Amino acid sequence: MRRALLPIDRHIAQRVGFTAITLMAFATVLPIIAVVIYILVQGLPAISLEFLTGFPHDGMRAGGILPAIIGTIYLTIGTAIFSVPLGIAAAIYLSEYASDTPLTRTIRIAIINLAGIPSVVYGLFGLGLFVLFLNFGTSILAASLTLSIMTLPVIISTAEESLRSVPQAFRTVSISLGATGWQTIRRIVLKEALPGILTGVILGLERAAGETAPILFTGAAFFLPRLPHSPFDATMALPYHLFVISTQVPEMPIKIQYGTALVLLVFVLTMNLIATVIRSRARARRQW
Amino acid sequence: MEKSLNWHEFVITRLIKASGYSAILFVALIFFFLVREGLPTFAETSLSSLLSIRWYPIEDHFGILPLLTGSLIVTIGAALVAVPFGIGTAVYISEIAPRWMREILKPLVELLGGLPSVVLGFLGILLLSPFIRVFLDLPTGLTAFTGSLLLGGIAVPTVVSVAEDALDAVPRAYREGAWALGATQWQTIWRVTFPAARSGVLTAVMLGVGRAIGETMTVMMVTGNAPVLATKLGSLFSPVRTMTATIAAEMGEVANGSTHYHVLFFIGMVLFLISLGVNIAASSVVFRTKKRAERILS
Numbered sequence: 395m396r397r398a399l400l401p402i403d404r405h406i407a408q409r410v411g412f413t414a415i416t417l418m419a420f421a422t423v424l425p426i427i428a429v430v431i432y433i434l435v436q437g438l439p440a441i442s443l444e445f446l447t448g449f450p451h452d453g454m455r456a457g458g459i460l461p462a463i464i465g466t467i468y469l470t471i472g473t474a475i476f477s478v479p480l481g482i483a484a485a486i487y488l489s490e491y492a493s494d495t496p497l498t499r500t501i502r503i504a505i506i507n508l509a510g511i512p513s514v515v516y517g518l519f520g521l522g523l524f525v526l527f528l529n530f531g532t533s534i535l536a537a538s539l540t541l542s543i544m545t546l547p548v549i550i551s552t553a554e555e556s557l558r559s560v561p562q563a564f565r566t567v568s569i570s571l572g573a574t575g576w577q578t579i580r581r582i583v584l585k586e587a588l589p590g591i592l593t594g595v596i597l598g599l600e601r602a603a604g605e606t607a608p609i610l611f612t613g614a615a616f617f618l619p620r621l622p623h624s625p626f627d628a629t630m631a632l633p634y635h636l637f638v639i640s641t642q643v644p645e646m647p648i649k650i651q652y653g654t655a656l657v658l659l660v661f662v663l664t665m666n667l668i669a670t671v672i673r674s675r676a677r678a679r680r681q682w
Numbered sequence: 683m684e685k686s687l688n689w690h691e692f693v694i695t696r697l698i699k700a701s702g703y704s705a706i707l708f709v710a711l712i713f714f715f716l717v718r719e720g721l722p723t724f725a726e727t728s729l730s731s732l733l734s735i736r737w738y739p740i741e742d743h744f745g746i747l748p749l750l751t752g753s754l755i756v757t758i759g760a761a762l763v764a765v766p767f768g769i770g771t772a773v774y775i776s777e778i779a780p781r782w783m784r785e786i787l788k789p790l791v792e793l794l795g796g797l798p799s800v801v802l803g804f805l806g807i808l809l810l811s812p813f814i815r816v817f818l819d820l821p822t823g824l825t826a827f828t829g830s831l832l833l834g835g836i837a838v839p840t841v842v843s844v845a846e847d848a849l850d851a852v853p854r855a856y857r858e859g860a861w862a863l864g865a866t867q868w869q870t871i872w873r874v875t876f877p878a879a880r881s882g883v884l885t886a887v888m889l890g891v892g893r894a895i896g897e898t899m900t901v902m903m904v905t906g907n908a909p910v911l912a913t914k915l916g917s918l919f920s921p922v923r924t925m926t927a928t929i930a931a932e933m934g935e936v937a938n939g940s941t942h943y944h945v946l947f948f949i950g951m952v953l954f955l956i957s958l959g960v961n962i963a964a965s966s967v968v969f970r971t972k973k974r975a976e977r978i979l980s
Contacts, residue, residue: 408868412778418770419779422838423787426794429805480701487702491695503965504705510889510961511712511954512896514926518933518950522715526938543708550705576691597796604798607898607926611933633800633899640804641903648808655801666796670789 430663433655440653449619454635454643459654464621465534465629466603466661469613472538472625473545473602478595480542481549485591488550489557490579509547513607516544520612535625537613544608545598552594556587589676596669604662606633616642632658716954720947727941732948737909737923739932739942746949751912752826752922756901759830759918760837760894765887767834768841772886775842776849777871788846795839803903806832811904818919824906826922832904833894841890848882849875881967888964892957895926902927925949 448458492498520540530536560583568578584591606614615628616638622629636654639646723732727744734745775787810831811823818827852875860870876883906921909928929946936942 404866404869408866411868415770415774415778418767419774419787422767422771422842423790423794425835426790426797429797429802430793433801433805480704483698483701484704487698491698492702501702501705503962504709506965507709507958507961508705510892510896510957512898512926512957514898514929515712515716515896515950515953515957518719518929518947519712519715521933522719522947523711527715543712546705546708574691576694597792600796604796604800606798606800607930610930633798636798636804637800637899637903640807651804651808655804658798659801662796662798663793666789666793670792 433659436652437656440649445653454617454639455647461618461621462630462632462635465631468534468629469538469631470599470603472534473541474599476539476542477545477549481546482553482591484550485553485557486579489554505547505550513605516540516608517610517612520608525612531626532613532628533626534613534622534629537609540608540612541602545602548598549594553591556590557583560586589672593669593673596665600662600665604633606637609634716947716951720944720951723944723948726944735911744945748909748911749923749925749928753895753924755912755917755922756826756829756833756905756924757891757894759826760833761891763831763834764837764841764890768838768890769845769883772842772845772849773871776846791839791842799836799897799899802832803900806904820919822906822921824904824921826905826918829901829905832900833897836897837890837894840893841886844886844889845883848879852878885964885967888960892960896957898926898930902930925953
């Protein structure tokens, strides 16, 4: 039993408490802004046309980072090719077809677990299945497939949430007008849920683009002074390149490190920004 | 026409169902391949060697205890950072902040979740660890403590978003009831809203801890990677090496099929089982309370 406080005390308690919580929230958020601004300021001097479009030379201590930029773009596209259709289809299944059976619950638990598996364990799995067992070698294909499975739970859960938020009446009306189940899903439900699905897809791919551990043994190349020719080539990638030049290469010019960090950050933040804009515009437009 | 439409519909429905089941298939596949490559460990090295305190693969010492304690100490440190700050931020966003502030803070926290861990590790090497070395007067700034601070930051967005969802889900009538009885907003938060959201907040904490255990790049870059058994609190301020960092650092250099290779897969198996346990525990908390809520409503 707590001591009953006088009214004046509890208002003081509230003021002190609110201040403390507010400070905590700002202590959490301000470093994020500081990190972004700091990398922006430190990295901008490194950015030049040569840095963005040139190949690294002198043991990566000079030149550009084009192969890493292109590699990350390839990996992101590769991840999207596998994870987007599969993820959206799985979300459609969970939202439109599945009833609450033990099997459905097992699927949900599986998705939760996929989301929680450490990224480096995905790397081991990709090495075991794609690189060695299926013999894809250390390649863009193997890395993309590994990243896809890691991205899947993000896409499934956001897409399902978005599909479920479409009012049931929309479906009922469509079916009653003679549309089949799939026609209703494709022309009505998917169309209405599209902005939400897109947001989830971009946030999932953003995560994939910034990941290092899953591609360490499945597709990332330490140094490759040319662009990959086929999906069976290994590739440089921005996050792995940043790891390499900040830990593995002695006497690495600090400017190039910050420049690489900046390019990676801009890549990821742009995706984040697009997702945020799509979501807030869809929210503002929504009439149901 | 009619016929082809049905056929089309049939195929699409089947494809969608198969995609739905794929999540189960992937979890099973991941487990299968970890076991397939990890289980030979027991044939090639003894259990007593695995449970020893020496990790020195070149001389066939595969004691995973230092790695376990390394992961444990970094994760505990991260939780000490992420839990108070994560819950504090969630309470602020959901209960205290004005609407416009909420619209700014939520995307920012989400942004933190999207920052590549390698960028945080990079800043950890360049800024945080020199600062910690000087500030705490340590021989090196690459310590478990440095890793804990950064890892806390990585776990915060998970804690915030799940805890905030839980607080948001508390019916408004609960708060209005408390206010009507004369409670201040502050009293309402801690004696009504927060207890009502307790299980969701617990889930948030568990998922945040799960995120911290599994993080790889940041800890590999800033914890110094010394496989030393962490036995006391002071170990927080010395270099350690986690399970995830060990896999990431060594897998690239081992011969496929060697004992070392199998032991690394075995560590992956242990990590998989830990995350399985944490996530099943976290989701069962959610399911249980949902059922209770359903009982109350019916």
